[in-house]
Amino acid sequence: MSTSSAASADAAPADKKSSRQVLEALSGLLLGMFVSMLASTVVSTSLPTIIHDLDGNQTAFTWVVTATLLTTAISTPIWGKLADLTNRKLLFQLAIIIFVLATAAAGFATTPEMLITFRAIQGIGAGGLAALSQVIMADIISPRERGRYMGLFGAVMAVATIGGPLLGGVIADAWGWRWNFFVALPVAIAALIIVQRTLHLPKRDKQKTAIDYLGIVLLSAAVSLLLIWVSLAGNEFEWWSPTTIWMVGGALVATVLFIVTELRSKEPLIPLGMFKNLTFTLSVIASVATGLAMFGASVFLSQYMQLARGASPTEAGLMTIPMIGGLLISSIGVGALITRFGRWKPFLIVGAILLTAGSYLLSTIHYDTDFFLVSVYMVLLGAGVGMTMQNLVLVVQNTTKxxxxxxxxxxxxxFRSLGGTIGVSVMGAALAARITDLVTERKDDIAQALMSLGADAPKWAEQLQSGSLPKVSTMPEALRVVFEDIYANGISHSFLIAVPFAVISLIAIVFLPNKPLTRMTTSERIQASEADLATVSVPEGMAVLTTTGAITVPESGDGERDGGTSSAR
Incomplete structure (x- = not known):
């Protein structure tokens, strides 16, 4: 009894120390994620102003966002593969450096093309931060315990997503939008220092690094061609045209070649054998809808607030707080509940239902919809994202080798980033096409509004004909009301695109195998696997060399020994 008590007493402080060490190790990861989220969200409320000042149009607005998402999606599996082959801590620090330097460079952009280029480089670093933070967490925390820490990541994301637009709006209104790109630099330096001092990962056996360069090229070509086609079709060229044929055909050929390459590669970028795992396959399908809802909402809700409700960048940041509040509460709360009870599937199902409901309800909003109702819709969408996003990764890590x-x-x-990238591109293309149609339909209302402006009419007519994204909040009342209605109609129409994807996500989650969460970290699972390999079955009568060096012979079925002095084979 006393021995047991003593053991328990000794275990308590050890667990406490282990928990403290985990939090210390996570501090650098959390700050790194905060940097990436802050650098992304701080410009979200300023984008309509930025594109207006750089004389960009709706396509440029979409591509400023899509460029980052595209390179994030493409680079994520590359970072993940490198994480299995080399130093994960060094990779995480490199991702921070790439991300922040590209973000700072974007602050000096003078054209939409320059801004899109730097945002694309920014996405390479973002892909590393997104992939490596999940991998490193698996190194030091078991799936069963990871729920509560996933909640911390959700909280950091929520704080950055709430604080970023607010801070970005204040900076843009006070000092100009360029300063939004510089604000993350001091935080990034702090993150690098903290990661270096606090993140100590278990040692892993060195492996020969082999990168699937051909796979990288083919994947990039397939995704890029598809997104460029979606963004430009209907504006730069017809949907059914020779350009469409070669771009879509090129994307399909690149996809087929990528699959063939992955099947033959010794170190594939995306091991296609993982799709034999039902949990992985269904989680991928569900993640596509989550990414579409998350990125689509963050981009187009800000545009709705400024172009459909006449808000300033600061006001737009404040008006999107309900969505982030839903994400914050659901992410932290559900993470804690999963850790406490070990059950995850009911929460994912509820999250998918909320995601579907929020997407549909946001497709019904107008420029004069009661803001309380818009807030409720945003809360539902945010809660759905918070309950599904991180936990889909958790479920996959629990069943993967x-x-x-x-x-x-x-x-x-x-695939979550890819879903977001394709989603934003499709929603942006649908929005641009819808706006063009609505402007044509309401040309009489626009002409009447211009006539009421008197001497200012030529100035506003010239601005509208320039093709650049308008600054609706600065328009005269008669003209502003027309364009607020046009943009509200177009943006709500875009949200309708997310609904079928959310339904597919719900179906995929319902069929996910409900496997219990293990309490072993990745490092412990590797050690256990090595121990299993070292344990071999021994036929009756065969001598075994024990760890102490003694030679023993297992008992036969009748309890007799075949000879205690035989040699080990």
């Missing part, structure tokens, strides 16, 4: 945690985690993140 420990040696493939990197590619499995980055695989889910990749």
């Amino acid at each position: 420990p040696t493939e945690i990197g590619v499995a985690s980055s695989g889910v993140t990749f």
Whole structure:
């Protein structure tokens, strides 16, 4: 009894120390994620102003966002593969450096093309931060315990997503939008220092690094051609045209070649064998809808607030707080509940239902919809994202081989980013087409509004004909009301695109195998696998060399020994 008590007493402080060490190690990861989220969200409320000042149009607005998402999606599996082959801590620090330097460079952009280029480079670093944070967490925390820490990541994301637009709006209104790109630099330096001092990962056996360069090229070509086609078709060229044929055909050929390359590669970028795992396949399908809802909402809700409700960048940041509040509460709360009870599937199902409901309800909003109702819709969408996003990665990590945690985690993140990228592109293309149609339909109302402006009419007519994204909040009342209605109609129409994807996500989650969460970290699972391999079955009568060096012979079925002095074979 006393021995047991003593053991328990000794275990308590050890657990406490272990928990403290985990939090210390996570501090650098959390700050790194905060940097990436802050650098992204701080410009979200300023984008309509930025594109207006750089003389960009709706397509440029979409591509400023899509460029980052595209390179994030493409680079995520690359970072994940590197994480399985080399130093994960060094990779995480490199991702921070790439991300922040590109973000700072974007602050000096003078054209939409320059801004899009720097945002594309920014996405390479973002892909590393997204993939590596999940992989490193799996190194030090078991899936069962990871729920509460996933909640911390959700909280950091929520704070950055709430604080970023607010801070960005204040900075843009006070000092100009360029300063939004510089604000993350001091935080990034702090993150690098903290990661270096606090993140100590278990040692792993060195492996020969082999990168699937051909796979990278083919994947990039397939995704890029598809997104460029979606963004430009209907504006730069007809949907049914020779350009469409070669771009879509090129994307399909690149996809087929990518699959063939992955099947033959010794170190594939995305091991296609993982799709034999039902949990991985269904989680990938569900992640596509989550990414579409998350990125689409963050981009087009800000545009709705400024172009359909006449808000300033600061006001737009304040008006999107309900969505982030829903994400914050659901992410932290559900993470804690999963850790406490070990059950995850009911929360994912509820999250998918909320995601579907929020997407549909946001497709019904107008420029004069009661803001309380818009807030409720945003809360539902945010709660759905918070309950599904991180937990889909958790479920996959729980069932994946420990040696493939990197590619499995980055695989889910990749398809989530890909879903967001395609979603934003499709929603942006639908919005641009819808706006063009609505402007044509309401040309008489616009002409009447211009006539009421008197001497100012030529100035506003010239601005509208320039094709650049208008600054609706500065328009005269008669003209502003017309364009607020046009943009509200177009943006709500775009949200309708997310609904069928959310329904597919719900179906995929319902069929996810409900496997219990393990309490072993990735490092512990690797050690256990090695121990299993070292344990071999021994036929009756065969001598075994024990760890102490003694030679023993297992008992036969009748309890007799075949000879205690025989040699070990």
